[in-house]
Amino acid sequence: MSFPTGIGTSDADSISLLGQDLAHDLMGNVGFGELAFWLVAGRRPTPGETRVFEAVLVALADHGFTPTAIAARLTLLSAPESVQGALAAGLLGGGSRFLGVTEDAGRFLHDLVAAHEGDWDAVALEAVRAARAEKRLIPGLGHPVHKIEDPRTPVLFALAREEGVFGPHLALFEAIGRVHPEVLGRKLPLNGAGVCGAALADLGLPVDLLRGFALLARAAGLLGHLAEERRRPIGMDVYLSVDRNATYEP
Numbered sequence: 001m002s003f004p005t006g007i008g009t010s011d012a013d014s015i016s017l018l019g020q021d022l023a024h025d026l027m028g029n030v031g032f033g034e035l036a037f038w039l040v041a042g043r044r045p046t047p048g049e050t051r052v053f054e055a056v057l058v059a060l061a062d063h064g065f066t067p068t069a070i071a072a073r074l075t076l077l078s079a080p081e082s083v084q085g086a087l088a089a090g091l092l093g094g095g096s097r098f099l100g101v102t103e104d105a106g107r108f109l110h111d112l113v114a115a116h117e118g119d120w121d122a123v124a125l126e127a128v129r130a131a132r133a134e135k136r137l138i139p140g141l142g143h144p145v146h147k148i149e150d151p152r153t154p155v156l157f158a159l160a161r162e163e164g165v166f167g168p169h170l171a172l173f174e175a176i177g178r179v180h181p182e183v184l185g186r187k188l189p190l191n192g193a194g195v196c197g198a199a200l201a202d203l204g205l206p207v208d209l210l211r212g213f214a215l216l217a218r219a220a221g222l223l224g225h226l227a228e229e230r231r232r233p234i235g236m237d238v239y240l241s242v243d244r245n246a247t248y249e250p
Contacts, residue, residue, distance in 0.1 A: 007039065033057055036216060040205055048163030049203055055159050056196045059152045060102065060214050062221030063192075064145075068094045069225045070238060076226055077235035083226060090222040091215055099218060103211035105140035106197030109169040110207045120168070124175035128183045140173065140194015141180060152192030156199055167202035170195070 008017045015022040018038055026035065033054035037045045045053060062069070072090030079085050096104060116123045131138050143150050157174065160166040177190040193214070200210050229235055 006042070036213075037203070037205070040209060040212075041203075045203075048165055052156070052159050052163055052165050052199055053203060055156060056199055056213065057217040057220075059156065059192050059196055060217035062218070062224060063098075066098055068098050068218070069222065072222045072225055073229045073235040074239055076229055077233075077239065086226055087219060087222055090225070091218065094215070094218060099214045100211055101139055101191065101193035102197040102200070102214045103207065104197070105173070105194035106169070106201040106210040107207045108139045109172050109198055110201050112172060113168045113201075117168075120172045120175040121179055124172060125179045125183065128176060128180045132183055138176060138180070140191055140197060141176060142188040143191040146189055146191065149189050150192045150195075153190045153195045156192070156195045160199055160202065165199075165202055169198040169201040173198040 006019060008015070008022075010016065017026060018035075020026050030038075031050070031054070034045055034050045036057075037050065037053050068090045071093040072086045075089040076083070076086040091099075094100075112123055112127055128138060157166070157170065160170055173190060173195060181187045196214070197210055200213060201207060205213070
């Protein structure tokens with residue numbers, strides 16, 4: 001019986017990953033972002049694709065002192081020997097608001113791109129009108145902090161154009177940014193998590209795994225928060241501020 005895999009195998013003398021010798025062919029020669037792309041896509045990315053993909057990972061790594069970071073810090077406070085538990089608390093706490101927008105936006109755009117072609121402004125206008133009629137939010141449109149413009153969005157647009165990987169998903173997302181005020185009556189920013197979903201979809205990565213890339217990026221941010229918590233603890237202050245202001249009722 002055999003179980004073929006192109007991902008990784010090992011024996012007493014070597015470790016193979018993606019058909020390469022891990023110790024001699026990959027270590028020191030392949031960056032982590034490139035390897036992550038390669039593992040998922042099954043092909044080695046071009047330098048331009050790697051640059052845009054790693055820009056996405058950087059964009060999603062951390063976005064302030066969010067509830068996911070607080071959950072990780074408080075878990076470390078209560079179980080300091082369990083770094084894996086603290087990481088899990090931060091990652092599992094990242095629902096659609098913090099970690100799902102990348103997947104939600106990528107899927108939303110992917111479905112529209114699969115059903116249409118050509119005039120992206122017209123497609124965007126139809127999609128925004130349909131969403132408003134159904135009282136649905138458009139993933140990636142609007143941001144609670146960056147109410148004018150998310151600083152990540154224009155940078156990713158520019159990088160994708162520069163590297164020749166600006167495809168239909170990014171074009172449609174950009175079109176939504178142009179046409180939505182006509183329907184909604186107000187200007188909302190295209191947020192960074194949404195543009196990351198569009199960029200990943202244009203790179204040909206599976207939309208079902210886009211949340212996984214957000215998790216991959218956020219793990220680095222959470223590790224940073226945990227390291228900072230060890231250097232300069234604030235978890236107890238956060239806990240006490242909640243506990244002292246809580247009113248317990250039967």
